[in-house]
Amino acid sequence: MADRRNLFKWILTVTAILAVAILIAVFFQFRRQQDQYVVPLPDTATRALMRLAQLQQTATKDGRVQWELDAAAAELETGSQRMILTAPEVVFHTEEGDTVHLTAERGVLNTRTNDMEASGNVRVRDDRYTLETEKLIYRHEERLLESDVPVYIHGGAIRLRADTMVYDLNTNQAHFDGHVEGFLYETLAIP
Amino acid sequence: EAPASEATDEPIEITADRLISDSTARTAEFVGNVRAVQGQTVIDADRLKIHYRESGGGQEGVDTESVESIEATGRVRITIDNRVAVSDKAVYTTIDKKLVLTGPESRITSGKDTISGSRITFFRETGQLEIVGDDGNQVKATIHSEESGLN
Numbered sequence: 001m002a003d004r005r006n007l008f009k010w011i012l013t014v015t016a017i018l019a020v021a022i023l024i025a026v027f028f029q030f031r032r033q034q035d036q037y038v039v040p041l042p043d044t045a046t047r048a049l050m051r052l053a054q055l056q057q058t059a060t061k062d063g064r065v066q067w068e069l070d071a072a073a074a075e076l077e078t079g080s081q082r083m084i085l086t087a088p089e090v091v092f093h094t095e096e097g098d099t100v101h102l103t104a105e106r107g108v109l110n111t112r113t114n115d116m117e118a119s120g121n122v123r124v125r126d127d128r129y130t131l132e133t134e135k136l137i138y139r140h141e142e143r144l145l146e147s148d149v150p151v152y153i154h155g156g157a158i159r160l161r162a163d164t165m166v167y168d169l170n171t172n173q174a175h176f177d178g179h180v181e182g183f184l185y186e187t188l189a190i191p
Numbered sequence: 192e193a194p195a196s197e198a199t200d201e202p203i204e205i206t207a208d209r210l211i212s213d214s215t216a217r218t219a220e221f222v223g224n225v226r227a228v229q230g231q232t233v234i235d236a237d238r239l240k241i242h243y244r245e246s247g248g249g250q251e252g253v254d255t256e257s258v259e260s261i262e263a264t265g266r267v268r269i270t271i272d273n274r275v276a277v278s279d280k281a282v283y284t285t286i287d288k289k290l291v292l293t294g295p296e297s298r299i300t301s302g303k304d305t306i307s308g309s310r311i312t313f314f315r316e317t318g319q320l321e322i323v324g325d326d327g328n329q330v331k332a333t334i335h336s337e338e339s340g341l342n
Contacts, residue, residue: 096215098214126214127214128214129212153212156243157241157243157257157258158219158241159202160205160210162210171213171215172213172214172215173211173212173213173214173215174210174211174212174214175209175210175211176209176210176211176212177208177209178208178209179206179208180205180206180207180208180209180210180221181204181205181206182204182205183202183203183204183205184202184203184204184205184227184241184258185202185203
C-alpha cells in the first residue's frame, strides 16, 4: 500500500515539474515573438505628443486679452515647447484697444514664452495699412512684430516696400529700415 | 514736359533710408536721403513727415484718410521746373495748397534771378509768391531784366 502511495506522490511531483517547465517555455516563446514583432507607432505619434484638429488659444495679461490665436491644426512637438501651427490667424490687441490681424500659411508658438513665428504669405492688417511679407516674428514680452525680410505696405495714401520692419504694439509705431521706396497718393504740384 | 495739371495726377514717388509710421499720431516720417518726386516737382531733404487726417477719400479708391500736410526738414531743396527753392524747413498743406519755406537761408533761384528771406510762401491756387524778411535777414532780390521772373 505504501509503495502505491509513494508511486502516486512521485507521479504527482513529476507532473507538477513538467507543467511548470511547459509554462516557462511558453512564456519565453511568447516574449521572443513579442520582441520580433514591434507594433510600428505612427510617425506623428513618435514626433508629436498631441495633435489638435482646431486650435484656439488666448493670451491675457493683467486681465486684458493680448492676442487670440486660431489655427486649422496644431502639433505639439515631443520634448519641446514648440507648437507647430497650420494656417494660423492671430488678432493682437494694442494698448489703445485697436486690433492688428495676422494670417499666414504656417506658424510656430512657443508655449512657454508665447513668442510666435509666422511664415508663408504673411499678412498683417490694422485699420489703415496691410503689410505683406514672407516671415515674421512676434516677441510676446516686448510686444513687437519683427521681420528681417522685405516687407510691402499698402493702404491709406501709401504703397511702400522696405528691407526690414519692427512694429511696436505698445506704442502703435512701426519702423521700416533699408531701401524704403514707394508711392504716396497726394497732389504736391507747386506753382 | 508733362503740364502741371497732368503731373498732379501722378502719385508722389518717395525713397528714403527709413520710415517711422505712428498710427496713433497719424504720421509717417521718412528719414535719411529722402527724395519725393511728382511730375516736375522734386523735394530732397533729410526728413519728410506726412500728417494724415481721418476723413476724405484719396485718389484711386484709397480708403478714408488722406494727407493733411507734408513737412520737410534739414537741407531742404525743392526743384520745380527750372526753379530751385532752398531752406531749412518746408511745409506743404493740402487744404489750401500752400508751401511755406522757413529758415534764415530760404532762397529761390530761377536761372540767374534769386530772391531770399526768412519766410517764403507759394500760393498754388493763385500762383502768388510772398517773401518776408526779419531784422537780421531782410528780403534780398537779384533780378536780371532779360529773365522770365520767379513765378
